[in-house]
Amino acid sequence: MKSREIHKSYRNVTSLKKSVDRLLKDSSLAPAFKITLFQLAKDIESAHSFWGDLRKRNGKRKTAIHADKLQIGGGRHYLEGFVNLDFFPPADVIWDCRYGLPFRKESFKFVFSEHFFEHIDFPIAAKKVLREIYRVLEPGGSVLLGVPDGGKVVRAYYKKEKRFLDKLRDKCYSNRRPPVEIYGNLDLVNYLFRDQLDNPRYATHYWAYDEMSLGNLLKSIGFRKIKKTSFDKRYCNPKRKFYTLYMEAIK
Numbered sequence: 001m002k003s004r005e006i007h008k009s010y011r012n013v014t015s016l017k018k019s020v021d022r023l024l025k026d027s028s029l030a031p032a033f034k035i036t037l038f039q040l041a042k043d044i045e046s047a048h049s050f051w052g053d054l055r056k057r058n059g060k061r062k063t064a065i066h067a068d069k070l071q072i073g074g075g076r077h078y079l080e081g082f083v084n085l086d087f088f089p090p091a092d093v094i095w096d097c098r099y100g101l102p103f104r105k106e107s108f109k110f111v112f113s114e115h116f117f118e119h120i121d122f123p124i125a126a127k128k129v130l131r132e133i134y135r136v137l138e139p140g141g142s143v144l145l146g147v148p149d150g151g152k153v154v155r156a157y158y159k160k161e162k163r164f165l166d167k168l169r170d171k172c173y174s175n176r177r178p179p180v181e182i183y184g185n186l187d188l189v190n191y192l193f194r195d196q197l198d199n200p201r202y203a204t205h206y207w208a209y210d211e212m213s214l215g216n217l218l219k220s221i222g223f224r225k226i227k228k229t230s231f232d233k234r235y236c237n238p239k240r241k242f243y244t245l246y247m248e249a250i251k
């Protein structure tokens with residue numbers, strides 16, 4: 001990409017960010033407009049990080065990342081021995097996957113991603129990201145995807161599994177700033193499927209998956225030997241284990 005284009009995009013996104021931040025401070029905003037702005041602020045925040053990093057590097061990729069494993073959307077869960085990609089630091093590669101993956105085909109033996117894929121809109125962006133994972137994997141390489149287990153949470157709601165629902169509430173939602181509002185167990189289901197809007201820095205959940213939906217989606221991309229798998233302590237985040245669906249597939 002040309003340096004002029006990068007600088008122009010960065011300037012545009014910075015000016016958008018300033019306008020939206022200023023508007024959000026206006027306490028007289030109509031609620032419907034405020035919700036639209038929050039949504040916009042989330043996208044602008046990530047775009048600002050993405051274009052800001054490209055600008056800093058003047059379009060050049062970072063060198064010296066030589067790993068045959070890729071983590072996507074790791075956030076602060078940085079994995080040594082991996083190329084860590086996320087649109088916020090401390091990733092090695094600051095990038096928005098919805099633009100594709102900035103690597104040559106067949107660059108990796110293994111792709112890992114946990115609690116990221118539900119943040120990608122379904123089906124267009126979700127399929128684009130999976131096709132890109134498929135492209136950058138070498139033949140026989142594998143992907144391990146962990147997502148919030150939509151099936152488990154719906155089942156727990158239906159069967160009134162108090163212990164599980166209380167744990168979900170305590171571990172996932174009790175420390176949020178601003179605090180989340182939960183008036184009943186169905187709100188836990190709502191958060192899992194949609195997540196909250198009130199914090200511009202917290203990316204939205206766009207879609208929820210269970211074993212069948214994620215399995216068939218992976219199959220539609222061309223993956224094989226798709227199976228539900230278990231928590232792997234080498235990569236997975238222990239605090240998310242109890243409500244995560246882990247799926248593995250081979251290229």
Ligand SMILES: C[S@@+](CC[C@H](N)C(=O)[O-])C[C@H]1O[C@@H](n2cnc3c(N)ncnc32)[C@H](O)[C@@H]1O
Binds near residue numbers: 086237
């Ligand atoms: C809920 S956090 C999960 C972090 C970590 N995997 C964990 O389990 O603790 C979701 C991460 O996905 C990243 N993310 C969301 N959408 C993304 C996108 N389009 N491109 C790159 N990263 C994205 C966010 O920045 C965030 O770090």
